[in-house]
Amino acid sequence: MRINGDEEVSAAPEHLVFAYYITGHGFGHATRVVEVVRHLILAGHDVHVVTGAPAFVFTSAIDSPRLFIRKVLLDCGAVQADALTVDRLASLKMYSETAVIPRDSILATEVEWLNSIKADLVVSDVVPVACRAAADAGIRSVCVTNFSWDFIYAEYVMAAGHHHRSIVWQIAEDYSHCEFLIRLPGYCPMPAFRDVIDVPLVVRRLHKSRKEVRQELGIGEDVKLVIFNFGGQPAGWKLKQEYLPDGWLCLVCGASDTQELPPNFMKLEKNAYTPDFIAASDCMLGKIGYGTVSEALAYKLPFVFVRRDYFNEEPFLRNMLEHYQGGVEMIRRDLLTGRWAPYLLRAVSLQPCYEEAINGGEVAAKILQDTAVGKNYASSKVRIIQCVYHVSLSMHINPLNK
Structure with a gap:
């Protein structure tokens, strides 16, 4: 499904609470989340951002008592040896230490926290365990991204041999608990998601000319x-x-x-x-x-x-x-x-010609608001992919190779 840039976020009939989880990889995820969060707050909702990014990334663009920042790192993303080189083995090792070994305690903590803030919807960009925690708490979840960590880590597992391969399967299984994916332009293959909604580019607005x-x-x-x-x-x-x-x-x-x-x-x-x-x-x-x-x-x-x-x-x-x-x-x-x-x-001799809509933050916020109040964007298909991942994990078969 594609939703173009004609959606507007109007005030919802009720005040909503969003829990927005952000991966720890770089600033790019946090900066695009800012634009979605800004529109949710403009519509009168509370947004609790769970992130390892510096607070100024959010506070420099959003000045509101409805923004709550919780400093927690629940996935490390890719570990970079320098600005241009990812350390594949270090990335898998760090993810294991951050999200796999303490998984049970993470899930227990997140379920308790989500219930404590009375979250209406969990949004993830694109923290895998957030989707599972939402399911355990009985809360709907949606991912907003152009790539997923199972796709990125699959290449790293090839370098690591058989070590850490269960990480990819666990990430995909976590994502399968997500209700649907709001997919951003420039996207990679993301087979773990059963339903997809395409939106325009999410771009931060300008403050100065x-x-x-x-x-x-x-x-x-x-x-x-x-x-x-x-x-x-x-x-x-x-x-x-x-x-x-x-x-x-x-x-x-x-x-x-x-x-x-x-x-x-x-x-x-x-x-x-x-x-x-x-x-x-x-x-x-x-x-x-x-x-x-x-x-x-x-x-x-x-x-x-x-x-x-x-x-x-x-x-x-x-x-x-x-x-x-x-x-x-x-x-x-x-x-x-x-x-x-x-x-x-x-x-400087080029003439870039992008003429598509750039209000993906507003469009995504409208979809998230609608979902939180009960609108069903997901299809009626049976959640087959989730069953496939459950079976593959138990049988040690990688469904991505099927």
């Missing part, structure tokens, strides 16, 4: 601006003045307090509202993730990207970026050695 941002930076339209955005991963970047063409300035996201930069590079504050700076730039240099791709497309910003190792989400987002003529690939050696100029000059 391009002109306002550039005035605050003290630069004019004659200056070419590139935003350096690798998700805030500490990478110890050694950036040099000669990396940029003459007349260019680079805004650096996630720089450490002690990192010294050349005069044509400028640090952004850790709590800077990056959509404004993205929209004020002439191109972006970074790695592909949902947050960077969606905001580059929405604000028609050419994106110079460097591939990341061992993250299966990337090819699907890259296809979307290139389909709308917004992407230039930079090889890693040229990134590290400073041969940036050909790529930046190529990027």
Whole structure:
């Protein structure tokens, strides 16, 4: 089912309580959740966000007593050796320590907490155990995402041999308790979900215009601006003045307090509202993730990207970026050695052409509100996939290979 960008969130006939779980992988999940949560709160509901992300990601965009932040990490996502490399074995080990070994206590704690806040709906992006906890508490659950961890971890299990393979099956089984999936553009295969609703891009709104941002930076339209955005991963970047063409300035996201930069590079504050700076730039240099791709497309910003190792989400987002003529690939050696100029000059010659709706946050919030008050978006199909996963777990058969 596809729902286009003509849905509006009006005040519900009753006050609702949402529990919104966010994976611990990077900022991209948290930043898109912000936009969905903002619309739920505007409609008069309480939202309890369960996250390992810094609170400022939410409070910088939402100032409301209806927002509650609970600092808990229930899945670690992918462990990165550096900004461009995922450590596959460390990711599986960390997930086991975070979500598998303490699973029974996690479920007991979450069921008790969900009952204590009287949650009307559990939303997950895309924490597997949240779906199982919701089922145990007798509460409906919905996932909102463009990928699922069973798909990502399946590749890591191949590197690990037979070790940790039960993780993939358990994650898929947890997701099967979810009522349906709100699927975002640039999505991967997600076979664990029985029903799917497609929505537009979820993109954070702008707070300031391009002109306002550039005035605050003290630069004019004659200056070419590139935003350096690798998700805030500490990478110890050694950036040099000669990396940029003459007349260019680079805004650096996630720089450490002690990192010294050349005069044509400028640090952004850790709590800077990056959509404004993205929209004020002439191109972006970074790695592909949902947050960077969606905001580059929405604000028609050419994106110079460097591939990341061992993250299966990337090819699907890259296809979307290139389909709308917004992407230039930079090889890693040229990134590290400073041969940036050909790529930046190529990027500013592009004309990204994304014209689709970008109000997925509002559309998703409307679907979540409707679901919480009892509307049935799921089909009447028997939940066959859940039974398949239950059987496969007991028989040690991986249904993903069927």
